[in-house]
Amino acid sequence: MSGIHHVTAISGKAVRNFDFYTRVLGLRFVKKTVNFDDPGTYHLYYGDRVGHPGTVLTFFPWEHAAAGRVGVGQTQQTAFRIPASAIGYWTHRFIDKGVAHDALEKRFGDPVLSFADPDGMKVALVGVAVAESEPAWTAGEIPSEHAIRGFQGVTLMVGDGARTAAILTDVLGFKAVGQEGSLVRFQASEAIGGVVDIREAKGFLAGRQGRGSVHHVAFRAADDASQAAMARKLVSDHGMHPTQQLNRQYFRSVYFREPGGILFEIATDDPGFAVDEPVDTLGRDLKLPPFLESRRKELEAVLPELHAAASAS
Secondary structure, three states, rough: OOOOEEEEEEOOOHHHHHHHHHHOOOOOOEEEEOOOOEEEEEEEEEOOOOOOOOEEEEEOOOOOOOOOOEEEEEEEEEEEEHHHHHHHHHHHHHHHHHEEEEEOEOOOEEEEEEEEOOOOOOOEEEEEEEHHOOOOOOOOOHHHHHOOOOEEEEEEEEEHHHHHHHHHHOOOOOOEEEOOOOEEEEEOOOOOOOOEEEEEEEEEEEOOOOOOEEEEEEEOOOOHHHHHHHHHHHHHHOOOOOOOOOOOOOOEEEEEEOOOOEEEEEEEEEOOOHHHOOHHHHHOEOOOOHHHEEEEEHHHHHHHOOOHHHHHH
Protein backbone atom coordinates (compact mmCIF):
# COMPACT_ATOMS: atom_id res chain seq x y z
CA MET A 1 0.00 0.00 0.00
CA SER A 2 1.46 3.34 -1.06
CA GLY A 3 0.26 6.69 -2.31
CA ILE A 4 -0.73 10.16 -1.20
CA HIS A 5 -2.56 10.39 2.12
CA HIS A 6 -3.58 14.06 1.90
CA VAL A 7 -2.45 17.43 0.62
CA THR A 8 -2.50 20.54 2.83
CA ALA A 9 -2.58 24.03 1.36
CA ILE A 10 -2.91 27.67 2.46
CA SER A 11 -6.02 29.64 1.59
CA GLY A 12 -7.39 33.09 2.27
CA LYS A 13 -10.93 33.53 3.60
CA ALA A 14 -12.29 30.36 5.18
CA VAL A 15 -15.87 30.92 4.00
CA ARG A 16 -14.81 31.44 0.38
CA ASN A 17 -12.65 28.31 0.54
CA PHE A 18 -15.51 26.27 2.05
CA ASP A 19 -17.95 27.47 -0.60
CA PHE A 20 -15.65 26.68 -3.54
CA TYR A 21 -14.62 23.18 -2.52
CA THR A 22 -18.04 22.01 -1.31
CA ARG A 23 -20.32 23.78 -3.79
CA VAL A 24 -18.30 24.28 -6.96
CA LEU A 25 -16.19 21.11 -6.79
CA GLY A 26 -18.69 19.07 -4.79
CA LEU A 27 -16.30 17.58 -2.23
CA ARG A 28 -17.59 16.50 1.16
CA PHE A 29 -16.63 18.63 4.13
CA VAL A 30 -15.26 15.87 6.36
CA LYS A 31 -13.74 17.74 9.30
CA LYS A 32 -13.96 21.16 10.91
CA THR A 33 -11.12 21.54 13.36
CA VAL A 34 -8.27 23.95 14.07
CA ASN A 35 -4.61 24.16 13.21
CA PHE A 36 -3.12 22.39 16.25
CA ASP A 37 -0.06 24.68 16.07
CA ASP A 38 -2.11 27.86 15.51
CA PRO A 39 -5.50 27.10 17.10
CA GLY A 40 -7.03 30.49 16.36
CA THR A 41 -7.15 29.34 12.73
CA TYR A 42 -9.29 26.63 11.18
CA HIS A 43 -7.96 23.44 9.64
CA LEU A 44 -10.56 22.45 7.04
CA TYR A 45 -10.71 19.00 5.43
CA TYR A 46 -12.49 18.02 2.19
CA GLY A 47 -12.72 14.55 0.66
CA ASP A 48 -15.02 11.65 -0.10
CA ARG A 49 -17.79 10.32 2.14
CA VAL A 50 -15.48 9.17 4.96
CA GLY A 51 -12.27 11.00 4.05
CA HIS A 52 -10.38 7.97 2.77
CA PRO A 53 -6.62 8.44 2.36
CA GLY A 54 -5.97 9.66 -1.16
CA THR A 55 -9.10 11.84 -1.30
CA VAL A 56 -8.44 14.55 1.29
CA LEU A 57 -7.42 18.13 0.54
CA THR A 58 -6.99 20.28 3.64
CA PHE A 59 -6.48 24.01 4.19
CA PHE A 60 -5.07 26.43 6.71
CA PRO A 61 -7.20 29.54 6.02
CA TRP A 62 -4.87 32.40 6.85
CA GLU A 63 -6.96 35.32 5.58
CA HIS A 64 -4.20 37.92 5.67
CA ALA A 65 -1.41 35.75 4.24
CA ALA A 66 0.49 37.21 1.30
CA ALA A 67 -0.01 35.47 -2.03
CA GLY A 68 2.36 32.60 -2.71
CA ARG A 69 4.38 32.09 -5.88
CA VAL A 70 4.81 28.77 -7.68
CA GLY A 71 8.43 27.89 -8.30
CA VAL A 72 11.26 25.52 -7.47
CA GLY A 73 10.85 23.80 -4.13
CA GLN A 74 7.06 23.72 -4.27
CA THR A 75 4.11 21.62 -5.35
CA GLN A 76 3.22 23.09 -8.73
CA GLN A 77 -0.22 21.51 -9.15
CA THR A 78 -2.66 19.26 -7.29
CA ALA A 79 -4.85 17.05 -9.49
CA PHE A 80 -8.14 15.22 -8.90
CA ARG A 81 -9.44 12.18 -10.79
CA ILE A 82 -12.75 12.26 -12.63
CA PRO A 83 -14.23 9.88 -15.22
CA ALA A 84 -12.85 10.68 -18.67
CA SER A 85 -16.40 11.18 -19.91
CA ALA A 86 -16.93 14.00 -17.37
CA ILE A 87 -14.40 16.47 -18.83
CA GLY A 88 -17.04 18.20 -20.94
CA TYR A 89 -19.37 18.55 -17.95
CA TRP A 90 -16.66 20.22 -15.87
CA THR A 91 -15.59 22.55 -18.69
CA HIS A 92 -19.16 23.85 -18.96
CA ARG A 93 -19.48 24.03 -15.17
CA PHE A 94 -16.35 26.16 -14.85
CA ILE A 95 -17.65 28.52 -17.54
CA ASP A 96 -21.00 28.75 -15.74
CA LYS A 97 -19.38 29.34 -12.34
CA GLY A 98 -16.75 31.78 -13.61
CA VAL A 99 -13.81 29.54 -12.65
CA ALA A 100 -10.58 30.56 -14.40
CA HIS A 101 -9.30 27.57 -16.38
CA ASP A 102 -6.87 26.67 -19.15
CA ALA A 103 -7.57 25.00 -22.47
CA LEU A 104 -7.88 21.22 -22.32
CA GLU A 105 -4.56 19.40 -22.75
CA LYS A 106 -3.29 15.83 -22.76
CA ARG A 107 -0.85 14.53 -20.17
CA PHE A 108 0.40 10.95 -20.31
CA GLY A 109 -2.56 10.18 -22.56
CA ASP A 110 -5.24 11.57 -20.23
CA PRO A 111 -7.27 14.77 -20.73
CA VAL A 112 -6.34 17.45 -18.17
CA LEU A 113 -8.40 20.51 -17.30
CA SER A 114 -6.24 22.90 -15.30
CA PHE A 115 -7.77 25.71 -13.24
CA ALA A 116 -7.18 27.98 -10.26
CA ASP A 117 -9.17 28.16 -7.04
CA PRO A 118 -10.23 31.56 -5.61
CA ASP A 119 -6.82 32.02 -3.96
CA GLY A 120 -4.88 31.17 -7.10
CA MET A 121 -3.93 27.61 -6.14
CA LYS A 122 -3.09 25.51 -9.22
CA VAL A 123 -5.49 22.56 -9.48
CA ALA A 124 -6.48 20.16 -12.26
CA LEU A 125 -9.12 17.59 -13.13
CA VAL A 126 -7.73 14.53 -14.92
CA GLY A 127 -10.08 12.34 -16.94
CA VAL A 128 -9.33 8.69 -16.18
CA ALA A 129 -11.26 5.92 -17.92
CA VAL A 130 -11.18 3.49 -14.97
CA ALA A 131 -12.52 6.18 -12.63
CA GLU A 132 -16.03 5.44 -13.94
CA SER A 133 -16.28 2.53 -11.49
CA GLU A 134 -14.74 4.31 -8.49
CA PRO A 135 -17.05 5.57 -5.70
CA ALA A 136 -17.74 9.28 -5.26
CA TRP A 137 -19.44 11.60 -2.79
CA THR A 138 -22.62 12.75 -4.52
CA ALA A 139 -24.83 14.46 -1.94
CA GLY A 140 -24.56 17.83 -3.70
CA GLU A 141 -25.69 19.07 -7.10
CA ILE A 142 -23.03 17.25 -9.15
CA PRO A 143 -24.33 14.01 -10.72
CA SER A 144 -22.51 10.85 -9.59
CA GLU A 145 -21.23 10.07 -13.09
CA HIS A 146 -19.31 13.37 -13.13
CA ALA A 147 -18.17 13.64 -9.50
CA ILE A 148 -14.57 13.81 -8.29
CA ARG A 149 -13.19 10.43 -7.17
CA GLY A 150 -10.16 11.54 -5.17
CA PHE A 151 -6.65 12.62 -6.05
CA GLN A 152 -4.89 11.74 -9.24
CA GLY A 153 -1.73 13.17 -7.71
CA VAL A 154 0.62 16.12 -7.51
CA THR A 155 3.27 17.76 -9.66
CA LEU A 156 6.45 18.74 -7.81
CA MET A 157 8.86 21.36 -9.16
CA VAL A 158 12.43 20.80 -7.98
CA GLY A 159 15.95 21.70 -9.01
CA ASP A 160 17.34 18.16 -8.85
CA GLY A 161 14.76 15.54 -9.76
CA ALA A 162 16.99 12.55 -9.05
CA ARG A 163 17.29 13.20 -5.32
CA THR A 164 13.54 13.67 -4.87
CA ALA A 165 12.90 10.58 -7.00
CA ALA A 166 15.14 8.52 -4.72
CA ILE A 167 12.92 9.36 -1.74
CA LEU A 168 9.77 8.49 -3.68
CA THR A 169 11.05 5.12 -4.89
CA ASP A 170 13.22 3.97 -2.01
CA VAL A 171 11.09 5.13 0.93
CA LEU A 172 7.55 6.05 -0.13
CA GLY A 173 6.74 3.08 -2.37
CA PHE A 174 6.51 4.70 -5.81
CA LYS A 175 7.94 3.42 -9.12
CA ALA A 176 9.11 5.43 -12.12
CA VAL A 177 6.72 4.63 -14.97
CA GLY A 178 7.37 7.15 -17.74
CA GLN A 179 8.52 10.52 -18.98
CA GLU A 180 6.78 13.16 -21.08
CA GLY A 181 8.72 16.31 -21.86
CA SER A 182 10.05 17.73 -18.61
CA LEU A 183 7.75 15.55 -16.47
CA VAL A 184 8.84 12.23 -14.97
CA ARG A 185 5.95 10.17 -13.62
CA PHE A 186 5.98 7.98 -10.51
CA GLN A 187 3.17 5.58 -9.67
CA ALA A 188 2.13 4.11 -6.30
CA SER A 189 0.35 0.83 -5.67
CA GLU A 190 -2.98 2.60 -5.03
CA ALA A 191 -4.87 4.19 -7.92
CA ILE A 192 -6.44 6.94 -5.80
CA GLY A 193 -3.68 9.42 -4.95
CA GLY A 194 -1.21 7.25 -6.82
CA VAL A 195 0.66 9.70 -9.07
CA VAL A 196 3.57 12.03 -8.42
CA ASP A 197 5.03 13.92 -11.37
CA ILE A 198 8.42 15.56 -10.97
CA ARG A 199 9.25 18.60 -13.07
CA GLU A 200 12.98 19.32 -12.90
CA ALA A 201 13.55 23.04 -13.36
CA LYS A 202 17.21 23.87 -12.71
CA GLY A 203 17.75 27.60 -12.39
CA PHE A 204 14.05 28.44 -12.30
CA LEU A 205 12.79 31.02 -9.81
CA ALA A 206 12.34 29.66 -6.28
CA GLY A 207 8.78 29.35 -5.06
CA ARG A 208 7.37 31.39 -2.21
CA GLN A 209 4.87 29.83 0.15
CA GLY A 210 1.72 31.79 0.89
CA ARG A 211 -1.95 32.06 0.07
CA GLY A 212 -2.76 29.73 -2.83
CA SER A 213 0.23 27.43 -2.34
CA VAL A 214 0.60 23.90 -1.02
CA HIS A 215 2.00 23.71 2.51
CA HIS A 216 2.91 20.01 2.44
CA VAL A 217 2.16 16.67 0.80
CA ALA A 218 1.42 13.68 3.05
CA PHE A 219 2.12 10.08 2.03
CA ARG A 220 0.51 6.93 3.38
CA ALA A 221 1.78 4.55 6.04
CA ALA A 222 -0.42 1.60 6.95
CA ASP A 223 0.41 1.84 10.65
CA ASP A 224 2.96 3.02 13.20
CA ALA A 225 5.41 0.21 12.44
CA SER A 226 5.44 0.99 8.72
CA GLN A 227 5.84 4.68 9.43
CA ALA A 228 8.75 4.04 11.81
CA ALA A 229 10.50 1.86 9.24
CA MET A 230 10.16 4.59 6.62
CA ALA A 231 11.52 7.19 9.04
CA ARG A 232 14.52 4.98 9.85
CA LYS A 233 15.27 4.56 6.15
CA LEU A 234 15.12 8.32 5.64
CA VAL A 235 17.82 8.72 8.28
CA SER A 236 20.06 5.77 7.45
CA ASP A 237 19.93 5.82 3.65
CA HIS A 238 19.13 9.43 2.72
CA GLY A 239 20.48 11.64 5.50
CA MET A 240 17.06 13.13 6.19
CA HIS A 241 15.95 14.37 9.61
CA PRO A 242 12.28 13.46 10.17
CA THR A 243 10.49 14.79 13.22
CA GLN A 244 9.25 12.69 16.08
CA GLN A 245 5.76 11.28 15.62
CA LEU A 246 3.00 13.85 16.24
CA ASN A 247 -0.60 12.93 17.04
CA ARG A 248 -2.91 14.76 14.62
CA GLN A 249 -6.07 13.15 16.07
CA TYR A 250 -7.13 11.54 12.78
CA PHE A 251 -3.70 10.18 11.87
CA ARG A 252 -0.19 10.19 13.33
CA SER A 253 2.51 12.04 11.44
CA VAL A 254 6.19 12.55 10.93
CA TYR A 255 7.52 15.39 8.77
CA PHE A 256 10.69 16.03 6.81
CA ARG A 257 11.86 18.37 4.07
CA GLU A 258 12.83 16.32 1.05
CA PRO A 259 16.01 17.20 -0.91
CA GLY A 260 14.16 19.52 -3.28
CA GLY A 261 12.91 21.65 -0.41
CA ILE A 262 9.27 20.49 -0.29
CA LEU A 263 7.78 19.59 3.09
CA PHE A 264 6.69 15.94 3.11
CA GLU A 265 4.65 14.15 5.76
CA ILE A 266 4.17 10.44 6.38
CA ALA A 267 0.71 9.88 7.88
CA THR A 268 -0.89 6.70 9.19
CA ASP A 269 -4.15 5.48 7.66
CA ASP A 270 -5.66 4.99 11.10
CA PRO A 271 -7.70 6.02 13.03
CA GLY A 272 -9.53 8.10 10.40
CA PHE A 273 -12.07 10.92 10.59
CA ALA A 274 -14.91 9.00 12.26
CA VAL A 275 -12.92 8.66 15.48
CA ASP A 276 -14.73 11.63 17.10
CA GLU A 277 -18.04 11.94 15.21
CA PRO A 278 -20.36 9.67 13.17
CA VAL A 279 -19.76 9.33 9.44
CA ASP A 280 -23.23 10.73 8.68
CA THR A 281 -22.45 14.04 10.41
CA LEU A 282 -18.79 14.51 9.51
CA GLY A 283 -17.86 18.18 9.32
CA ARG A 284 -20.95 19.47 11.10
CA ASP A 285 -19.44 20.43 14.47
CA LEU A 286 -16.13 21.97 15.50
CA LYS A 287 -13.89 19.17 16.72
CA LEU A 288 -10.97 19.91 19.01
CA PRO A 289 -8.16 17.70 20.29
CA PRO A 290 -8.30 17.02 24.05
CA PHE A 291 -5.51 19.52 24.81
CA LEU A 292 -7.59 22.36 23.30
CA GLU A 293 -11.04 21.41 24.61
CA SER A 294 -10.74 23.78 27.58
CA ARG A 295 -10.39 26.67 25.10
CA ARG A 296 -13.53 25.80 23.08
CA LYS A 297 -15.54 28.95 23.92
CA GLU A 298 -12.55 31.19 23.23
CA LEU A 299 -11.87 29.55 19.87
CA GLU A 300 -15.49 29.43 18.77
CA ALA A 301 -15.70 33.17 19.42
CA VAL A 302 -12.89 33.98 16.94
CA LEU A 303 -13.54 31.39 14.21
CA PRO A 304 -15.96 32.49 11.46
CA GLU A 305 -19.20 30.58 10.91
CA LEU A 306 -18.90 28.54 7.73
CA HIS A 307 -22.17 26.91 6.83
CA ALA A 308 -24.53 29.83 7.47
CA ALA A 309 -22.26 32.37 5.82
CA ALA A 310 -21.76 30.18 2.75
CA SER A 311 -25.50 29.58 2.48
CA ALA A 312 -26.10 33.33 2.45
CA SER A 313 -23.40 34.07 -0.11
